[in-house]
Amino acid sequence: MSRLTLILFALTVAHGATAADRLIPVITGTIGDRTYRTTIDLRSTTTEECRFEVRVGGATLHSIEPVEAGKPKLLDEFAGELQVVATTVRVSCTGSVDVHSRIHESADGGATYDGGPLFRAVVPEPLVAGQKLAMPVSGDFIVAEVHGAPARVIATLTATSSNRVADKKYDLAPFGERSIAMASVLRSLGPIDAKFEIAGEGRVIILPSVTDPAFANRAPRAPAEIRARLNAQVAAATVPPPQTAPSITQRLLISPFKAAPFREPATGLVLMRDRWYDPSTGTFLTPDRVGYRDSSNLYSYCAGDPVNCSDPTGRHRLIKRKVNGLEFELLAPDPDEVRRGELGMSGSFINPYTGKRDSFSWDQHESELLLMLARWGNPLMQDAFAQFFGMSHDQVDVSGARLYWNSLWHHKTDIVLSSGLTVAMLAPQVRYVSPSMLRYTQRTAGGAGRADTLRESMRTNGWNGPPIDVIETPQGLVTVDHTRAAVAQELGIQRIPVRVHMPNEPLPPEMLVRFGPAVRTWGEAAALRAAGQRPPLPPTGTPTPPRLPKPRGQQ
């Protein structure tokens, strides 16, 4: 245990939240079979004071901490005297102070702790249309839409000398983010005050971008040389360059567990955790105890021998697919079996590190456990991947790993390492549906002669082509391919093949070209198509099929 600096909380009158308040996650005490402690790191270039406020059992406690200019202040065992707390602490400082918390986890009752993920304090709630936020800008920042609707961020950047610098507008696609570089402006003009205003239906979070190299040097699990080595190995394995392969940050931004993004300064990762943020209550970080109920199973993931884990039964389809430039051969189990929990998934892929084919297999229960491990950056997860890839322990950074299983949609399990490498993924399903059952994201289709060409072809050959891509939503199957479906419906074709994607499923590289670099998932692609209609359609489209031009000669 490192030095102990208890921060003493006093009972306080509830402190009204202001726009300058930020939230930071804190966990202390023993929850399930894990023990946690939290370190708070405060840094400022000026002498300031920070006020911490936490709600415990209906009471609101507060503490004041001075911060000296240029001297990082470390508060170890933050809120430790409160015994068990898994919540967020509201932070307000008198000036610009970088506030981070690192949550350390122990599996042996507190004898040893892992490094734990590092979180930066964020503004507590997304901004909506009409709301304004004023904040000093001391570096690059990120604007991110977190609600799934388009938004515009109007920023007024003013030098502290009161000379206006610029008015900027940043348009965000649903779940889109933009990184705003300020370094050159700050260098030439000094400190900037920014006022942000939101327009549109989206909700926007504005985050400072962390560039402090001191934090990277302190990273316990991803030192720069290891990351560089990993990157070199990935590059040698001809993984596509970053501009075509979605980064882990991008992938995490589209994670189904998105609630509020935290950017890990050491790795630049934004971590999304589904249970970590509830803006209506201001409480986060409720760990899923189910994940630790059966601890013996935590060790059962491939038992250190994942090559032999695969147990094909001969009842599965073999699917070949390329993901991020990596070849996968997947045995897709029957969806009904998966839903009943009788069978998981298995498959194989070319391991970019060894150049050999590896296989994998796990069942649904193990997937859920792995999910918990991934969320908490557990070393066991790290061990499993290290063994899986035949790498040394410290070559695998799983702090950004994501894994999900959503049997409500259709089976899909996906683990993404921080290198951006996807290690497992099920191919989308192909179904046959009536085009009248689809939802459409365009009001028109078939221009420039495309409808006539397809009419002629389908009259002669029926449906004669690959499946169209659709996205499964609670409202129904939403398509981004319109002309073929609309012509099929016009001609009375009752059954067409559709390739079903989840809304948060990453787009393949060729579709990134189609929809632009800001669009990263099938759900976003549908929303973009719908937004391109004037007035826009809902992100999940409309059951009204698109209008086609009349056949040539009948106009």
Next chain:
Amino acid sequence: MKRFAYGFGFETPKQWIANRQYGWDDEDSAIIMIRAENADAARAWGREIADASVRRLFEHAHAQELPNWQEEQYADWIEEAAPESDGVEVVVGELPDLDWLGA
């Protein structure tokens, strides 16, 4: 005069290029309110507006070739405008700000 909603499909310059390069079929669409004596007059004027507006889109994109919207044969439609419908509105013979589809 009656109030009609005239809708039309079109390709943005990016879609125009990508659709031809990759075989996709993406289209945007727009609706404009037109006051006219009858639907035929509104539709005929709507097509002129569509042609001019799409041409302006391509001018903004510095396209080497300006498409002829009417010749390219996109879907369009006319219907009586619902009382609560709003948006850009013109009378027959009047052009809207041709940047209304966006730059």
